[in-house]
Amino acid sequence: MWLRDTEATWKMNFTILWFVLLFCGLILAQDEGTAIETQSCFPDMCNLLKEFGAMREKLGAMETRLKDSETRLKDSETRLKDSENQILELKNKEFGAMREKLGAMETRLKDSETRLKDSETRLKDSETRLKDSETRLKDSETRLNDSENKIVELSNKERTKVIFSASAGGSGRIGPFNTDTTLIYRAMKTNIGNAYNQFTGIFTAPVAGVYYFTIFYHAGGEHEVKLLLYKNNEVVVMTRDHQSDSDTADNGGNAVFLQLQQGDQVYVQMHAKSHVWGFNHLTTFSGFLVTQM
Template sequence: MLWFLLLFCGLSLADEGGNDPETQSCFPDMCNLLKEFGAMSEKIKSLETRLQESETRLQNSESQILELKNKEGTKVIFSTAVGEGKKHIGPFTTDTTLIYKTVITNIGNAYNAATGIFTAPVAGVYYFTIFFHAGWTHRTSLHLYKNSEMKLSTFDEDTVTNRTDNGGNAGYLHLQQGDQVYVRLFKNSHVWGNAGFTTFSGSLVTQM
């Protein structure tokens, strides 16, 4: 519409020429006004574009801040013990997943006391520890698994001279959401089940 008025203005000036003094003084003012209006419209469009870009950047920043807050808000910490009373667990004729029935803490509810399996609720780096106490009558062989892959081990042979055995291990694991971590007692080995001697613990260090 603006360009049509400018075109009309130019044609009117051409048609009228110098015949009418009033027209000569009127139409130039109108054309100048329309030109100024056109320049102002272009500036407004440019400002609208910049405003939209700023709004987009702001929304992206808000999304990133919200994502960081969610990551900071995820807490995963658990600590467990076998808790089978004053007796040994094992030895068994096959490798067996240990079920740590005594739950000391389970922030995030990622550890399942019925299965002995920890399931990562979010992707990240986790820290795990395993410790055991056992008698001397059988060896002890404990192994921490990520899914079906052995990651950490602790071992002690049976000895007559040393009537009590203690051992442990710890390490960091990079887990994806849904990965499972658990401890297996190898066949023909045992651990002491009383109180908090034989433990399995872990925590989320940083979310990825």
């Protein structure tokens, strides 16, 4: 831009000088009668012509330099365009490569997200199956514990043996007494489980279950016989015989199944004014555990 302004200025100055010289030539043409040599021109005009020549030379040099500058400028512009084109091409190439890389990365990212979702789904399924397995395992453990408890219970039932048998003992008649009296069978025959107490005459159930009891007696006819089998404070069964002058000996008995709870008591009471015969082989009280409940 600066070079173009300078060129316009020089062209304007050159035009002005051209008109000045033309004017001077017209004045010299009017003075043909005067002998003037080329070297005898007016001093101011000569100086002006010299300056004009110098300026023309400078102008030529300036024009040459201006052309060179314009040529160099065009070359620079061409090189600049080439550089810009190269930069744009590189940018396009880099952008294309980056876009391809970005596309590849997006594809890999989508694949990773898909695989992650699949993994999360499989993990949830595994967690659900694990919870189900844990629930089933707990149920199995509960059932196993129940089965083991039942097995232990059955084993305990099988191991629990309760069997006893005892006779009244003594050397003759027992009774009669003025009040009801618990008959104590002192002569033990069998006492597996130690549920019968030969000192109190009371059987105490060690476990809940069904038991079988029997009572038998031998007595004379001169007095009444009346034996009552009690469960706790309740009469369950009894056996008896009336007084008889003609009947010198009597035998009798009874039996019963009883469902007892642990700690229930069973015993035999002899009614007031009744009697039995003792000895080791006559009057007996027996029982055993049929099944545990």
